[in-house]
Amino acid sequence: MNIVLTGSVAYDYLMTFPGNFRDHILPDRLDRISLSFLVDSLIRRRGGIAANIAYTLALLGERPKVMATAGEDFEEFRVWLEEHGVDTSAIKVIPGEFTASFFVTTDQANAQIASFFTGAMAYASQLSFANIIERPDLAVISPNDPQAMVTYARECRQLGIPYVYDPSQQIIRLDADDLRQGIEGCQALFSNDYEVGLIEDKTGLSLEAIREYADFVVITYGEDGANLYTDDDEFHIAAVKPQIIIDPTGVGDAFRGGFLKGYMHGLSLERCGQMGSLAATYCLEAESPMSHQFDMETFINRFRQYFDDHGELDQLR
Numbered sequence: 001m002n003i004v005l006t007g008s009v010a011y012d013y014l015m016t017f018p019g020n021f022r023d024h025i026l027p028d029r030l031d032r033i034s035l036s037f038l039v040d041s042l043i044r045r046r047g048g049i050a051a052n053i054a055y056t057l058a059l060l061g062e063r064p065k066v067m068a069t070a071g072e073d074f075e076e077f078r079v080w081l082e083e084h085g086v087d088t089s090a091i092k093v094i095p096g097e098f099t100a101s102f103f104v105t106t107d108q109a110n111a112q113i114a115s116f117f118t119g120a121m122a123y124a125s126q127l128s129f130a131n132i133i134e135r136p137d138l139a140v141i142s143p144n145d146p147q148a149m150v151t152y153a154r155e156c157r158q159l160g161i162p163y164v165y166d167p168s169q170q171i172i173r174l175d176a177d178d179l180r181q182g183i184e185g186c187q188a189l190f191s192n193d194y195e196v197g198l199i200e201d202k203t204g205l206s207l208e209a210i211r212e213y214a215d216f217v218v219i220t221y222g223e224d225g226a227n228l229y230t231d232d233d234e235f236h237i238a239a240v241k242p243q244i245i246i247d248p249t250g251v252g253d254a255f256r257g258g259f260l261k262g263y264m265h266g267l268s269l270e271r272c273g274q275m276g277s278l279a280a281t282y283c284l285e286a287e288s289p290m291s292h293q294f295d296m297e298t299f300i301n302r303f304r305q306y307f308d309d310h311g312e313l314d315q316l317r
Contacts, residue, residue, distance in 0.1 A: 001264040002065075002134060003057075006152050007050030007142030007166075008121055009068045009077070009091060010100040014249055014288060015039040017107045037113075039105055045288035046077050047102055049142045049166075051086070052250045052289040056257025056279050058085030061296050061316070062264065065090055065136070067127055068144070071099035071120040084290075092127060094120040110248045116169070124148035129155045138264070139163040140256075141182070143170045150174070153182040162187040165214075166256065171198045179203055184213045190256060192220045216269055218259065218276075220252060228273050237273035240281040240306050250289025255280040267312055274307045 017037045024035060054064040067090040070077070077099065078088050097120040104114035125148040129139065139161050141152050149170060156163040165186035167174060174182070180203045183189055189210060191199065196219050200206060207229070211217055217229040225239040258279025262272035278299065286292035294302075300313045 001137045003062070003138045003140065003260065003264060004065045004067050004090070004129070004132060004136040005050040005054050005057075005140045005142070006067045006124075006127075006148070007053070007140070007144045008048035008100050008102075008116075009051045009066065009070050009074070010048035010102045010116075010121070011073075011077075012045045012047035012249060012288060013101060013103045014041075014043050014045060014247065015103075015105040016041050017105050019107060020109050021107045021111050021113060022109070037105055043288070045290065046080065047250060047289045048100065049168075049253050050140070050144075051077075051081065052253035053140065053142065053257045053260070054081070054086045055084060055290045056254045056283070056292075057261055059292075059294055060258070060261040060279075060299065062261060063087055065132075067091070067129075067132065069094050069120045069123045069127065071097040074099050074120075090127070090132060092123075094123045097123070104249060106247065106249070110245070112248070118145065121145050125151050129159055129161060135159065136161055138187075138260075140166065140260070141186075142166040142256075143168050146170055146173045146178075149182065150178045153178075153185060157185045164188045164190060164256075164260070166190040167199070168192070168195050168252075171195055171202065176202050176204075180205060183210055186213070187215050189214045189217045190220075191218070192222070192252065218273065220255060225277065226255070226273055228269050230269070235270055237270070237277050238306075240278045242281045242284045244285050246285055246287050248284055251280045251283045253289060254283035254292065261316070265316060271307075271309060271312055274309075275303065275313075278303050278306065 050066045054066050057064045065087040069092050100119040100121040101117040106112050124145040165182050220226045226237040255276040259272045259276035262275045282292040
């Protein structure tokens with residue numbers, strides 16, 4: 001299956017706070033909140049949602065194409081992605097701009113406070129699926145410049161390209177009508193439990209209504225795993241217990257990469273969810289969204305320590 005991933009390509013600035021945010025938030029003063037956290041560490045890593053998903057797919061033997069915009073500081077990032085199996089031919093460099101940047105601080109409870117600078121991502125609406133020579137069998141529309149997300153969903157509907165819709169961090173910025181249209185035309189919706197509440201509140205669509213539009217809906221619950229819904233069925237996917245917890249940044253993107261690998265090869269939704277669960281744990285055990293490592297053989301062997309695939313994953317070797 002030929003897949004194109006749209007969304008952010010960014011540099012991640014990852015910081016750690018040696019305490020809990022909740023201990024420093026005064027509920028009766030939220031209207032004038034003013035906080036500054038002294039962090040213990042700062043590292044810069046390659047990231048961005050589209051790039052993160054692509055990296056996990058590449059680890060699993062695919063060569064996913066990313067369609068995105070980046071800044072003049074992107075060349076080293078491009079070379080690295082290509083070396084790791086990601087097709088960057090549809091990534092456009094915007095002169096005079098920096099690549100988008102994600103600043104996140106994680107506390108001892110793995111709670112996070114983050115900010116995102118759009119940079120070159122603000123030009124993503126200049127790109128078009130119509131300009132991709134080989135039409136994809138599947139597109140992923142993940143957080144990006146809001147207008148680009150609206151445009152891509154519209155183009156996919158017009159061109160007949162099935163798409164996975166993952167608005168997550170941009171739910172707040174998208175208009176209710178645009179968000180609703182993105183859901184109504186998608187093949188699948190991915191969200192976490194908090195974000196799906198935002199979607200329901202903003203669009204007026206209940207989970208039951210969303211299930212009628214999408215072929216399937218995936219809602220993740222962190223350490224409690226994920227729930228998968230079709231229009232007439234639902235089942236739970238257990239989380240894979242990590243050997244060590246290093247950093248939760250990008251865990252949801254790794255889940256999507258693992259899920260999509262199985263989906264691209266026609267595996268059952270339950271098996272896809274289980275692959276996503278393991279990929280997420282690999283990411284949780286690493287220090288950044290693109291530092292986990294494995295090959296297909298290693299992945300399958302560890303998968304079978306937790307799940308019985310009845311030999312289905314042998315076709316992925």
